[in-house]
Amino acid sequence: MTEQNTPATEPAEDLPEQMRVRRAKRDRMLAEGVQPYPVTVPRTISLAQIREQYAELPTDTATGDQVSVTGRVIFIRSGGKLCFVTLREGDGTELQAMLSLDRVGAERLEEWKRLVDLGDLVAVTGEVITSRRGELSVLADSWSMSAKALRPLPVAHKPLSEETRVRQRYVDLIVRPQARDTVRTRATVVRSLRESLFRRNYLEVETPMLQLLHGGATARPFVTHSNALDTDLYLRIAPELFLKRAVVGGIDRVFEINRNFRNEGMDSTHSPEFAMLEAYQAYADYNVMQVQTREWIQEAAQAVAGSHVVTHHDGTEVDLGGEWNQITLFGAISEALGEEVTIETDLAQLQRYAEKVQLGVDPKWSAGKLAEELFEHLVQHTLQAPTFVRDYPEQTAPLTAPHRETPGLTEKWDLYVGGFELATAYSELVDPVVQRERLHAQSLLAAGGDAEAMQLDEDFLRAMEYGMPPSGGMGMGIDRLLMALTGLGIRETILFPLVRPE
RNA sequence: GGGCCGCUAGCUCAAUGGCAGAGCUGAGGACUUUUAAUCCUUAGGUUCAGGGUUCGAGUCCCUGGCGGCCCA
Numbered sequence: 099m100t101e102q103n104t105p106a107t108e109p110a111e112d113l114p115e116q117m118r119v120r121r122a123k124r125d126r127m128l129a130e131g132v133q134p135y136p137v138t139v140p141r142t143i144s145l146a147q148i149r150e151q152y153a154e155l156p157t158d159t160a161t162g163d164q165v166s167v168t169g170r171v172i173f174i175r176s177g178g179k180l181c182f183v184t185l186r187e188g189d190g191t192e193l194q195a196m197l198s199l200d201r202v203g204a205e206r207l208e209e210w211k212r213l214v215d216l217g218d219l220v221a222v223t224g225e226v227i228t229s230r231r232g233e234l235s236v237l238a239d240s241w242s243m244s245a246k247a248l249r250p251l252p253v254a255h256k257p258l259s260e261e262t263r264v265r266q267r268y269v270d271l272i273v274r275p276q277a278r279d280t281v282r283t284r285a286t287v288v289r290s291l292r293e294s295l296f297r298r299n300y301l302e303v304e305t306p307m308l309q310l311l312h313g314g315a316t317a318r319p320f321v322t323h324s325n326a327l328d329t330d331l332y333l334r335i336a337p338e339l340f341l342k343r344a345v346v347g348g349i350d351r352v353f354e355i356n357r358n359f360r361n362e363g364m365d366s367t368h369s370p371e372f373a374m375l376e377a378y379q380a381y382a383d384y385n386v387m388q389v390q391t392r393e394w395i396q397e398a399a400q401a402v403a404g405s406h407v408v409t410h411h412d413g414t415e416v417d418l419g420g421e422w423n424q425i426t427l428f429g430a431i432s433e434a435l436g437e438e439v440t441i442e443t444d445l446a447q448l449q450r451y452a453e454k455v456q457l458g459v460d461p462k463w464s465a466g467k468l469a470e471e472l473f474e475h476l477v478q479h480t481l482q483a484p485t486f487v488r489d490y491p492e493q494t495a496p497l498t499a500p501h502r503e504t505p506g507l508t509e510k511w512d513l514y515v516g517g518f519e520l521a522t523a524y525s526e527l528v529d530p531v532v533q534r535e536r537l538h539a540q541s542l543l544a545a546g547g548d549a550e551a552m553q554l555d556e557d558f559l560r561a562m563e564y565g566m567p568p569s570g571g572m573g574m575g576i577d578r579l580l581m582a583l584t585g586l587g588i589r590e591t592i593l594f595p596l597v598r599p600e
Numbered sequence: 601g602g603g604c605c606g607c608u609a610g611c612u613c614a615a616u617g618g619c620a621g622a623g624c625u626g627a628g629g630a631c632u633u634u635u636a637a638u639c640c641u642u643a644g645g646u647u648c649a650g651g652g653u654u655c656g657a658g659u660c661c662c663u664g665g666c667g668g669c670c671c672a
Contacts, residue, residue: 115644116610116626158633173636180632198632216625230633249610253624255636256612261667273611363601458672598666 116250123213124246134246139221140166145185145193148226149234157232166223167193167236168244170272172254176211185220190275194235195222202238210241217247217272264589265597276411281593283402284580288355290401291375291576294394300351300377305340307333307357313537313552314338314497317360320370333359337376338497338571342526343561345378345569353377355576367518369588370596373576378526382570383499384509387523388486391513391572392422395484395520395579402583410585416516418582423485427473430487434476439469441491441506448472466491481514496536496552499525499568513574515582523572530562 113121127134143165155161169185172192176182179199186192199207201224214220224238252258254273263270263277270277292302310329312319314336324331337354344352355375364370379386399408399418406419432439435451445465452459452468457475459468469491481487489501490510498508509525527533537559543551580591589595 114610114626119626173634175634175637176631177634177637178631180634182634182637184635194635196633200632229635231635233633233635235633250625252611253636254611256624258611259607259667261607262611264667 117248120215120246120248120250123215124248127213127243127246132243134243136242136244139168139242139244140223141168141221142166144189144191145169145187146189146191148193148236149191152226152228152234155226155228155234157228158230159228160237161226163226164224164239165226165236166221167195168219168221169193171214171216171218171220172251174214174216179207181207181210183214183220185222188278190278194229194233195224195238195241196227196229196235197222197238197241202240206241213243213246215247215250217249217251219244219247264595267594277590280580280584280586280590283584284576284591284593286401287398287580287583288373288576290398291355291394291579294397295351295353295377298351298390300353300379301349303341303344303349303352303354304356305334305337305344305354307359309334311553311555313555313558315358316540316550316552318362318549320359320361335360336573337374338573339555339558341376341378341571342566342569343558345380346561346564346566350380350567351378364596367578367581367588369577369592372578372588372592374573375576376571376573378569378571380567380569383525383568384488384511384523384570387570387572388424388511391521391523391574392484395574395582398579399583408583412585414585416582416585418484418515422513423481423483425485425487426489427469427487427491428489430477431469431472435472439472441466441469441504443469464491464493466493470494478514478519479517482516484513484515484520486511486513495524496540497524497527497533499527516585518578518581520578520582521572521574523570526566526569526571528562528566528568530559533562534559 124134145167148165148167152161167185169187169192171183172186173184174181181197183195183197184192185195197207197210202210220241221244222236222238222241224236224240227235227237229235252262252269252273258270258273263274267277271281295302308322308324308331310331312332312335314334315338317335319332319335322331322333323329335358337356337358341352341354353375355373357371358374359371360368361370362368377387377390379390396406396418399406402408407415407417409415428440435455437451439448439451443465445468448465448468449459452472455472455476457471459471463471473487488511489504489507490498490512492498492500492506492508495508495510498510501507501509511523512519513521527536537552537554540552541554544553577588577591580586581588584591
């Protein structure tokens with residue numbers, strides 16, 4: 099504590115002992131003319147390649163093969179004249195290195211014991227061997243520091259608290275292999291979706307995230323400001339209105355995978371920024387999108403698990419194979435209530451049903467909105483196996499085409515898996531006059547203070563007036579797809595989720 | 601938004617209102633075949649923050665912060 103062995107720029111007395119010790123080791127290296135953070139270190143082969151090439155090497159064998167390897171120190175077992183260390187590489191592969199007095203010499207062995215801590219990144223050059231216990235190892239002739247860690251690693255064999263996992267994902271990634279697996283799984287899923295859509299001749303585009311008007315969904319937007327335009331801008335809540343402009347222009351199969359932003363609650367299924375796939379296909383409808391969506395998810399499952407049966411992190415298996423259940427919104431409500439409910443059922447009757455099942459009712463709700471609330475209250479959580487819920491009331495789906503058989507309904511489905519909504523699709527409303535009426539009604543709500551209502555996007559309506567082909571459109575939450583495939587919470591599927599300031 | 605639970609050493613956790621502890625990690629020492637090595641010695645604390653009750657508060661009360669679970 100009285101030693102002045104840390105640089106003056108560091109408030110030494112504020113640091114825990116273990117961090118002071120590591121800083122002191124760094125300083126000692128510098129004082130001895132050794133780089134604690136060299137620009138390069140020798141590396142001729144990955145740990146994974148060694149494991150692959152020497153998989154069959156028998157116990158206590160010397161190969162004569164010289165290699166240089168790198169990795170993070172995750173276990174140290176040091177003896178007087180022989181030290182063992184377990185190195186781990188980015189892909190999770192671990193390999194043992196051995197440093198013996200007769201190979202590296204007394205001086206370098208002492209420096210190893212003096213300078214190397216758990217968590218450091220080191221490079222080791224030596225011979226590939228197996229130990230007397232049969233452990234594949236690099237028997238060092240020399241070693242060097244790749245990067246000195248100034249903070250101690252958390253205990254490797256106790257789980258990190260959930261909060262630390264999220265706030266310090268880099269630590270989570272270092273100590274928990276599953277955290278790294280999740281990153282890989284997500285990349286695999288996104289790549290699979292892209293390939294699935296490319297195979298069906300969809301084009302990938304990027305549409306504006308900064309928008310003058312927010313639309314395409316009902317949600318509260320984030321507001322930001324453009325100095326150049328001296329105007330407020332919205333972070334998009336959905337790419338829908340721009341993707342439809344693309345379809346108007348003749349991009350007949352189009353999709354985007356990117357972030358949307360919604361200024362709403364944060365919980366185990368909602369993140370303020372979330373990744374979404376949105377896809378449109380001209381001359382298709384919600385039935386076509388239903389088949390494709392199932393195929394894309396099944397192809398993603400295949401990419402991740404090699405099968406349509408995915409295994410969640412808690413070991414439960416979820417079968418996403420075959421055809422999926424299909425029910426109608428009103429059919430599901432009727433079954434749950436034991437009463438016949440249709441689009442014709444009036445608001446007063448629905449309110450009586452709501453009271454019967456102890457659902458709180460907002461007097462501003464339309465009959466359609468109340469029907470949806472009844473569904474969410476009674477049915478949603480029961481839909482564990484993948485289920486398409488079809489045919490929603492017009493009042494709650496302003497951008498959806500009227501149902502071709504039943505007046506008052508629209509051609510929209512929601513896909514539920516594991517009790518939450520994973521995707522939605524419409525036969526798109528392409529009549530510009532009706533579209534204008536619907537958006538005008540929305541804009542009146544917005545002007546009246548409903549922060550979730552859409553604003554009137556005249557440019558979008560102008561585009562529609564040039565004629566949009568009859569189309570199917572779908573949207574799916576990427577984070578939620580990961581949740582469905584892995585069983586993880588949304589904050590585990592997002593690498594760096596938004597957290598409250600510390 | 602409401603209810604409940606939690607926040608203590610670098611990490612994971614203990615501690616009837618009565619001396620703040622353990623394991624791992626760290627430091628010093630022993631060990632040339634270890635696998636979360638082992639053995640000996642030892643250091644480490646603004647108990648989330650701020651008030652209050654009390655002779656005495658990690659513990660009880662209040663306010664706030666952060667997190668988790670359940671409900672809306």
